[in-house]
Amino acid sequence: MYAVRHCRYQPDEPQWRDHRCLTASELPQSIRPWLLDRGSLTARLVRASGGDFRVQVLEQSWQRPRLTERRLLEMGDREQGIIREVLLICRGEPWVYARSVLPARSLEGRLRHLRKLRDSALGALLFSDPSMRRASYEVAAIDGLSPLIPADQQADATLWGRRSCFYLSGLPLMVSEIFLPAFRP
Numbered sequence: 001m002y003a004v005r006h007c008r009y010q011p012d013e014p015q016w017r018d019h020r021c022l023t024a025s026e027l028p029q030s031i032r033p034w035l036l037d038r039g040s041l042t043a044r045l046v047r048a049s050g051g052d053f054r055v056q057v058l059e060q061s062w063q064r065p066r067l068t069e070r071r072l073l074e075m076g077d078r079e080q081g082i083i084r085e086v087l088l089i090c091r092g093e094p095w096v097y098a099r100s101v102l103p104a105r106s107l108e109g110r111l112r113h114l115r116k117l118r119d120s121a122l123g124a125l126l127f128s129d130p131s132m133r134r135a136s137y138e139v140a141a142i143d144g145l146s147p148l149i150p151a152d153q154q155a156d157a158t159l160w161g162r163r164s165c166f167y168l169s170g171l172p173l174m175v176s177e178i179f180l181p182a183f184r185p
């Protein structure tokens with residue numbers, strides 16, 4: 001892992017950079033308001049799609065998160081968590097691919113119910129929790145043909161993504177979101 005201009009990245013991952021490290025010209029104006037919005041993306045997509053919104057769960061299973069995810073969540077190299085991958089479908093089109101990492105140690109006590117989350121939106125639970133705190137965003141320009149993106153969503157284009165950690169009663173989890181080619185707010 002390298003420290004570059006106080007931002008961290010790894011060769012085998014997108015170059016996630018703290019958004020404060022990017023100049024205004026580096027972040028397209030069209031996507032900037034969406035990438036840096038501190039509110040619930042779910043709620044904003046519901047509004048933008050006139051309520052024609054649903055969560056399509058692609059995968060939800062216990063796995064060892066990627067190295068940069070473990071580092072961001074301060075997880076040990078052998079620690080596991082629930083990896084949840086979904087498509088956020090608006091007006092019948094996949095606008096966002098989201099990957100969330102819920103460390104095992106965060107899924108105890110009152111957050112235990114997150115283990116059973118199915119096609120209800122994670123955001124609704126996060127933003128309804130009065131203890132919720134959100135760290136700053138890292139953003140990345142991602143190759144649309146990257147294997148990080150589900151095969152049927154890949155495209156020969158540069159896609160913008162963001163990720164951030166949430167803390168509920170101090171317990172961490174992280175959410176990363178990539179805006180797909182069909183994204184047309």
Ligand SMILES: C=C(O[C@@H]1C=C(C(=O)O)C=C[C@H]1O)C(=O)O
Pocket residue numbers: 039040041042043055084086088096098099100120121122123124126175177
């Ligand atoms: C964090 C949020 O939750 C959204 C819903 C997700 C899910 O249901 O898995 C994942 C990422 C988010 O886009 C949000 O609404 O901002």
